[in-house]
Amino acid sequence: xxxxxxxxxxKGNRIIVTVIGPDRVGIIxxxxxxxxxxNINILDISQTILQxxxxxxxxxDMSASPIDMATLxxxxxxxxxxxxxxxxxxxxxxxxxxxxx
Numbered sequence: 337x338x339x340x341x342x343x344x345x346x347k348g349n350r351i352i353v354t355v356i357g358p359d360r361v362g363i364i365x366x367x368x369x370x371x372x373x374x375n376i377n378i379l380d381i382s383q384t385i386l387q388x389x390x391x392x393x394x395x396x397d398m399s400a401s402p403i404d405m406a407t408l409x410x411x412x413x414x415x416x417x418x419x420x421x422x423x424x425x426x427x428x429x430x431x432x433x434x435x436x437x
Contacts, residue, residue, distance in 0.1 A: 349399035350379070350428040353412065355392040357421025359385050364392065366419050370411050375400045390421065395428070 355367055364383065371378060376398045383392035398408065409425050416423035 349397055351376075351396050351398055351405070351408075351425050352428055353392075353394040353396055353423065353425045355383075355390065355394075355416070355421050355423050357390060357416070357419075359388055359390040360420065363390055363419055363421055366415050367392075367394070367412070367423060370408075370415050371396055374398075374403050374408060374411070376408070 353367065353371070355363060357363070364381075368378060371394075376396050377400070378394055378396050380395040381392065382394075383390060385391075398405075401408070403411075405425065405427060412423040412425055
């Protein structure tokens with residue numbers, strides 16, 4: 337019997353990126369490009385279309401990124417204005433604290 341080895345995901349530098357706005361071509365590519373340009377690895381992504389609106393959540397690892405969270409938030413907000421959606425990022429710990437039951 338083979339045992340399954342679960343790959344450990346990086347902890348401590350994970351962020352949650354949310355995107356909300358009218359659906360259009362290029363939104364995922366635009367957000368992914370900002371992250372890639374800043375050496376931030378996308379670990380997981382979920383997106384859905386609610387009528388004509390895109391709702392997307394990404395979990396990403398910024399442990400290798402040279403920028404801080406405030407700078408990333410500014411860059412993502414700027415990209416959001418450029419492509420017509422709202423993009424935000426928060427540290428995983430903040431997200432978990434805000435959404436605890």
